[in-house]
Amino acid sequence: MDKLWLIIKREYLTRVKSKSFLLSTILTPLAFLIFFVIIGFIIGYESKENQKVVIVDKANLLNKVMKDDKNIYYSFSDKNLDELKKEVESGNYNGVLVIPGLDSLLSKKAKAYYYAKTQLGLDAQSNLENELGDKISEYKMEKLGLDKKMLESIKTEVSLDPEPISASQKDESSSTAAVGAGLGTVMGIIMYMSVFIYGTMVMRSVMEEKMSRIVEVMISSVKPFQLMLGKILGVGAVGLTQLLIWMILIPLISITVTAFFGINPHEMQAHSAMAAQSIDPDDAKVMITRMLTEVWSLNWWLILPSFLFYFICGYILYSSLFAAVGSAIGDDLGESQSLTLPITIPVIIGFYIMFAAVRAPQSSLAVWGSLIPLFSPIVMPSRLVFDVPVWQIALSMFILLATTFFFVWLAGRIYRVGILLYGKKASYKELKKWMFYKD
């Protein structure tokens, strides 16, 4: 046991003290945050240039009233189009907006014409279209003799409020689904990336030891299984460390960035939401606050430990497979692709099942995906924010644990043969033979 601990320590310390670990741990969250800051800037960017637009409203649909939009100033004129065009050329105005009369009060479409040297930007254009649409609606309502207030009361915004059947069930709010999907996807992505990043780290380490022949010296002092397990656990500890650092660093950096640059991440998120879906800014802020409350109200006492369990087991399960494959690869790196592909396929399938699971967390696809051991480390964590029956979680964990033990044992049997064999063409057929070699 002491030897196992020595190996775990070495595998952990050599990686954690390396420059690449420090760089990737600090740079990755920083890179993400800088990315968001830049996006925030771009979305929130407004042209400061003032534009003067003159409106020709022959049919007087607007009633000589047009709200100025940010830095676009409107004015009305009865002059004819050619005169106004000349005024645009001479710089008095930036553009002429011509609103022809309506064909009929019941026509659903209307066209307006904007004459300018440079056209309006996307935002301004869409705002103008909306504003014109509103004003024409008002005009129509008046002309048709309809009461504006009555018409507005027709529109009803429906929100679905989920209610529990029994008192013991949790009362969810309408944002639970959205928040759950978001969080679930994040957890699924973390699992997916961990398997790849740390799993392949184990594989590369096994290959390096085999190629540099240090493995022969090592297994004259320790059993191959100890070496493999020590490596898996050591690298896993590195992964956990990195995850923990990120969980602390990312909030810290956000706070610092907010303080330094005076950028409010809430506002940024609101901006992006607005730009993406043209939501009213006030609505967006309300949505964000509701989402945050939702996040807080989740059952973190269950979610966090469960996530940790799936993270650890999923990682160990997959990295043991990577170790077994790594022991079979010789100098031919081309072999590595054909051998690692079968391991990556279940990971990718699990990833896609996860996407379906967050949208329908109680569907049979989601349930089976959380029970089958190769998929469960990715699928189940994404469902944890939804009300998953405890028996499902327990069963899933039990199956995963048993499978992990089995796979680690199996990988050990392949590993102990593979690391000593050089020059043999590695294939899954070969690996199967190695499982049965006598010690």
Place this chain on the structure above:
Amino acid sequence: MSFLQIKEVVKTYDKKVAVDHVSFDVPDGTIYGLLGPNGAGKTSLIRIITTITRPDSGEVLFNGEKLAEKHTSFIGYMPEERGFYKKMKVGEQLVYLARLKGLSLADAKQNINYWFEKFEIMDWMGKKVQDLSKGMQQKVQFISTIIHKPKLIILDEPFSGLDPINANLIENEIQLLKQQGVSIIFSTHRMEQVEEICDQIVLINQGKNVLEGDVKEIKNKYKEHLYNVRYVGDVKEGVEKFGKIREHLNNNLIINCDSAQHANDLLKWMIQGGVQITSFNEILPTISDIFIRKVEGKI
């Protein structure tokens, strides 16, 4: 008593018999040569002795006990391919390897300092292994092999790539260890090294033990009564009476006599013939000769 006893060991890989009922004994305080052509089964045997693999049948006794995991702390192994964690610092790596052999942290550091001072390589301690030259790496590897004061050492081509000075350094250490009672198994293709260093040898061919014993005794056993006579003067006709002439030029005669008696008679005859003998010695077969003749089935 023999420190290491190999008894009827058999090891088969995938239907090929790599080690075929091999038996031999390695005494205390001996340098024991493990010889054989490529693919003869030496590596398989070494792996069994170092507990990397287990025999299919037969047994290995380590100081009278059946060879087990716990004995690895008393065995030092230097494989032919030098192996290191390239990016690790030399000092750290040696401590790691020593601790895996059961040394405490303090003992490991102490021993490392001792050897580094003895070899005058203290300033390598903080260097990464990949920054050392091949010869330097080999010296460090030798240290890692003996740092835990093993009772049995297996060296596979330990001198390859070393310049004469470093080779000499290592050889001296090996001799010192032998005097301290350590059993050393020395595997090599360099036959001249075997003659210089080994006390006993075993020759493995196609998985079988084809020859073993004391080096001098073996040379005596396979001697061909080859003699070399240098002289001043003229030799009369008739040398052929005493044996087969291998070479006779420039007052240098190499002759294969039928027996030691014939050699004596030859000398007497030459002296009586007025020849002045300047030197006379028996040419014993080299281990290389014996090796080749044995493997080719000639003896």
